[in-house]
Amino acid sequence: MSQREVFLQRVKQAVVEGNRAGAAPPLPERAGVGYQGGGPDPVSRFCQELAAAGGKGYVAADSDAVLHTIQSILQAHNARKILLTCGGLIDRLDLPARLRELSLEVRTTDDVQSDPREDFFSDDVGITNVHRLIAETGSVVLASKPNEPRSASLLPPVHICLADHSQLLSDLFDLFDIFAPTGSSIQSLPPSCLTLITGPSKTGDIELKLVTGVHGPGEIHVIICDG
Amino acid sequence: MSYAQHEHHDFLGASAQALADPTLQQALTRLTDTLLAGNRRGYAALADSSELRDHAKRIKEHSLAHLDQYLEQLEASVLKFGGKVHWAATAEDARRIVVEIAKKANCKHAVKSKSMTSEEIHLNPALEQAGIEVTETDFGEFIIQVAGERPSHLVAPAVHHTRESIARVLSKHLGEQLADDPKSLAMVGRRVLREKFRQADMGITGANFAVAETGTIVLVTNEGNGRLTTTCPRVHVAIMGIEKVIPRFIDLPVFLKLLARGATGQTLSVYTTLITGPRQPGELDGAEEFHLVLLDNGRSKVLATPFRESLQCIRCGACLNACPVYRRIGGHAYGGVYSGPIGSILTPLYDSVAANPHLPHASSLCGACQAACPVKINIPHMLIGLRELQHYHKPSRWERWAYGLWSMVLCRPWAYRWALWAARLLLRRNAQNGWLSQMPGPGAEWTKVRDFPAPAAKSFRERWKELES
């Protein structure tokens, strides 16, 4: 028998030995248990929860307002090197071109090829699209894709994300329902990396004093485009 | 090396030492008060937290009752995405497997995200012996690694350190004089560890959960080191205990909603990372190789016993914060990898009941641990079970005699009344201000460490009689 078979055999036997009457219950159905929802105004609930976690939410009426918000964040940090992912709102707003007009050093993930690691380590700000937002928890959900690398939201000290109003979900459960709409088994497969971000990187390892930005970005800004 | 290799088994000595350390006492109070308040706030914020916790428990019960099937399903799912699965029956197997993966992929620099499982198998020394540099990247774990210590709390491994001691440890390590304010120390950590991430060719993590249906493993961190560890190096090895598997993707949010709330009171930890296999074609980052190491190391043995419930633990640390014993003596006194109430069960079970005689008794059985636990594990019940195992011996003649006398007195009301009267008389005569600081005979063991309340002047029956008349 292979090591794997011996291993599984031992587990199987332990399962049988330990399964006393009533100890092998069926997989329970959740029904509505634990569903919180996003309240009457999910956008403001999202911004509230994000603020509680230490991030900042903005609602922008049109593309000019989005650009304006980004500009003020960049200015506050005196940021020069900007990394943008591609697709989604970033393309729809033609963001790379419009930021270049402001004479910033702008690169998109289309400009970066093969091993981008060295590049990613030196950017001041990363701007990404989002997969979804969750109002209940104030979380940003990112899905890895060829033009949405994980590093863009991770390595630069400041992370700005752009979301469309329609991407806002009420509850954490809603996110998982996208992949399993029947409420039981999976229908569409998750991406290689699905990340939920709730606030800036935090540590309390020194006398419980909260310090942000120890590994990931020390600031997260979420701009929700309403128009 | 065994599951919970000990520095010492001297629980009483280590506890006394911890109690006599005012800095540690202060740190423990601050930490456990804050986290326990967070735990209560977290549950209160969920309308039906109790039902959700019951639901989570049932999912775990079900998974454990079909563990073999879910492990096979998990394996199949991981393979489908191009990952590899390794079966490690013992800690030694797991160490050998990880070293082999590193050698085969020609890895020289490993970064690690906090993982109790890798702590349990003592992975770091094995990698170092094989010439692979390992760096802990959770800031607290990094401090501990540099100081050459063991973590003392599940979620706050460096709680026993002060800003001064951290500055001292890091200054010595880096050969530069560092200021001791938390912000600048953390930024030094960022600088040093960024360099490690840049170099790293292997990332080692644990897994908070693994989903059988999709082969997804879940990492939860607040710092983001879990994300870095799985994003930068080209090889990712995740080591998980077999009890971490859950059936379906949609079962995951049940636990995510409870884990951070139970641990710190956050709605979610800052970063929840769901990794499903290696990076896919066209992606610019993420590991090119994904390995999942499934660790038994005694778990199947426990699975077959009434202590199976201990395998439901999601390592949130809530029971530590709630425990009046942990809150005073801290994590190191327990001697094992896991501390607090759940450690008092795990260490005897996996190490040996006989070698850890004090742990099942390091509890007042007040039930605060179970009340705080996101999966409502009945810790007190299992501690009593361990005490039973421990004392499953023939009573000595003296014990038999004492219990014989005890039952004789309890069976005869007149004898019971007389005994109470005599004891009250004796004890009250020696009491001062309602307390006894010295008791005779075997009672002296009690008063050596705490005073004993003197009995009331009148018994309950006497007062009852008075009230009735």
Ligand code: SF4
């Ligand atoms: S026993 Fe419960 S409270 Fe304690 S660490 Fe495990 S899950 Fe958390």
